[in-house]
Amino acid sequence: MTDDTHLTNPRNPLAGRVAVVTGASRGIGRAAALALAAAGAHIVAVARTQGALEELDDAIRAAGSSATLVPLDLTDYDAIDRLGAGLHERWKRLDIVVGNAGILGNLTPLGHVTPKTWTQVMDINVTANWRLIRSLDPLLRMSDAGRAIFVTSGAAQKCKAYWGPYSVSKAALDALVRTYAAETETTSVRAMLLNPGPLRTDMRRAAMPGEDPETLKTPEDLAPHIVRMACPDWNQTGKIYDFPNDRVLTPRMAD
Numbered sequence: 001m002t003d004d005t006h007l008t009n010p011r012n013p014l015a016g017r018v019a020v021v022t023g024a025s026r027g028i029g030r031a032a033a034l035a036l037a038a039a040g041a042h043i044v045a046v047a048r049t050q051g052a053l054e055e056l057d058d059a060i061r062a063a064g065s066s067a068t069l070v071p072l073d074l075t076d077y078d079a080i081d082r083l084g085a086g087l088h089e090r091w092k093r094l095d096i097v098v099g100n101a102g103i104l105g106n107l108t109p110l111g112h113v114t115p116k117t118w119t120q121v122m123d124i125n126v127t128a129n130w131r132l133i134r135s136l137d138p139l140l141r142m143s144d145a146g147r148a149i150f151v152t153s154g155a156a157q158k159c160k161a162y163w164g165p166y167s168v169s170k171a172a173l174d175a176l177v178r179t180y181a182a183e184t185e186t187t188s189v190r191a192m193l194l195n196p197g198p199l200r201t202d203m204r205r206a207a208m209p210g211e212d213p214e215t216l217k218t219p220e221d222l223a224p225h226i227v228r229m230a231c232p233d234w235n236q237t238g239k240i241y242d243f244p245n246d247r248v249l250t251p252r253m254a255d
Helices: 027-038 050-062 077-091 115-142 164-183 202-207 219-230
Strands: 018-022 042-047 067-071 096-099 147-151 190-195 240-242 247-249
Touching (some): 018 027, 018 077, 018 115, 027 042, 027 096, 027 219, 042 050, 042 077, 096 115, 096 219, 115 147, 147 164, 147 219, 190 219
Parallel strands (some): 190 240
């Protein structure tokens, strides 16, 4: 019997592939999970809320695909290690990871940020993604085309007043993923950053309460581009896909 799990089907380009999506219960994560599932992937959906994960599972099954639900707080780093061990036991590999989960923190002057808020933002936006890479890297290398996609933000470069913890955390995430891309450059793994820009999400609503959400694109508009980067024929790595301008950017590097 031949193993056809990695053969590309134009209608289901991710058929037979396994994808981990964090923050999968809503917003960008939910849209990504549904789009990846529609493209044929089995979704390992990670989020804190069991009920929302079950609703996602219903939607994925209704679309004819399948999911494994993982209720998990990403600050439970031992649980991230157990996730990697479970994936290895079941599939012996991982084809796709979408590191989407993130928090905004408070918009306030740096001097007013509490240590608790600073730690929470760094724990979720930076350390949890490092722990994901640490746990899942061996599995991505076992895939014929491992794809790692992490959601960043223009805030990493703009450094606007009052956005300190979030901006700092996304800048650190950018460095983390670019380092991982450099370390896997000669392998079959490709690691990308994704800047979604302003989207109609709960986080955006919290940051910009006076904004008309109907003027914004939706996570569903973004999702097909996540699928594109998750496909085996995506070859770029260590770069940023900028959704507002629909182009891949090479981060500026100083000597």
